[in-house]
Amino acid sequence: MNQPRPHALFLYFTILILAASCADTDQNNRLTTKEREQGWTLLFDGRSADGWHLYNKKNTTAGWIARDGTLAVDTVNKTEVNDLVSDKVFKNFELQFEWKLSKNGNSGVFINVLERPDLTTAWASGPEYQLLDPAHADNANPVKRAGTLFALDAQKNPAVAKPAGEWNQSRIKQTEGKIEFYLNGILTVQQDLTAPAWQDSVGRTHFKNFPEFGKHTSGHIALQDWASGVAFRNIKIKEL
Template sequence: MNRTFNKCLWLWALMPVFIFSCTTDTNNCLSRKEKEQGWVLLFDGSSASGWHLYNKKNTTAGWIVKDQALAVDTVKKTEVNDLVSDKTYTNFDLQFEWKLAKNGNSGVFINVQERPDLTTAWASGPEYQLLDPAHADNAIPVKKAGTLFALDAQKTPAAAKPAGEWNLSRIKQVNGKIEFYLNGVLTVQEDLTAPAWQDSVRHTHFKNFPEFGKHTSGHIALQDWASGVAFRNIKIREL
């Protein structure tokens, strides 16, 4: 067997590694270890499959895939439409990257109930706040990025990156107990089953929405906001 043939065999053997392995430079891809651990992609980098508009089945109008990211179409969209996962989740570990336009303000909702009488995702789902640090609301503790919007301020200070840069966030829920992380820092711990939680809700404008924060299972929703938001590397592991 000559040297050239040996080299060809060696390259052929390595080919599956190059083709099927995720690298640190690859987005919207799971490693073999992540798959074994039960992680599933909620965005494949090329389509909005697995998502639909809130209370509007079979459409994702207003959202586009751009540069391997799931983004609001700020050019063509004519109305605000949050994007909702087709599946519902109870106990889970959700991780995602996000970036905003200048002065951007958006969010990710959990435990969303999709019903005709609930006109918006935030009428039922608590929100992980996404905010450009240059936004005026950044001066309000319960409206910074990584907070439970309008309810829980950051328990440990964590800074969001400026507009146009990617942030890493994580939401974990087990039996109604939630944890929020921003760029690796634990920012919120809350128990949605505790009387103290409902008491907190009663002191906010959410008191006017009887389904808000009452559920520990539901859809995940990405908030559509006029200034533009993009998501990538959205993955979830059911616990």
């Protein structure tokens, strides 16, 4: 019986590996039939930054790039730091997304963001779901770990982010100003943005100097461009 030639075997296994890789990529940034029926929509199609723009700059996404099925900060070509903001405004919603960071990476996702010329940053109005590499020095601060409501609420239940280069799963739910954060399936934050206790908490932080911070229960969603690389995929939302 004729034996396969070595180069033929190599080609065969190479094709199998590539096919498996493509299949894995094709599973991302897609909705199942059931998800569509439930009302989920994609905020990232896996190929472009359509549906997003830079904060206070409507017609550009410069500094961000859609590459290899991810929406990521372009660490090679960017010339300035700019957060990326959803074109649409959301009020009651469930948001799911996956994220990974570079070593010692630090980023975040903001909700209820206002866009106005007098507000120069997304975080001047929008509370932040913190994204952080566990190796980062800020991980020692309970209100700055991944899955926290940055600088305000520590984790309700212990949850550990995966290290740099690995994908994490996050979920944000908001109903009439009541929010829940989840990190890798674990509930980490519950907060009521309409309660007097919330504004009391804000008043004890540096956010007290930003009069619009945390006072709104609808707005844009923003992805933070910080000092190091961050990438997102499977960003999807269901309006409630």
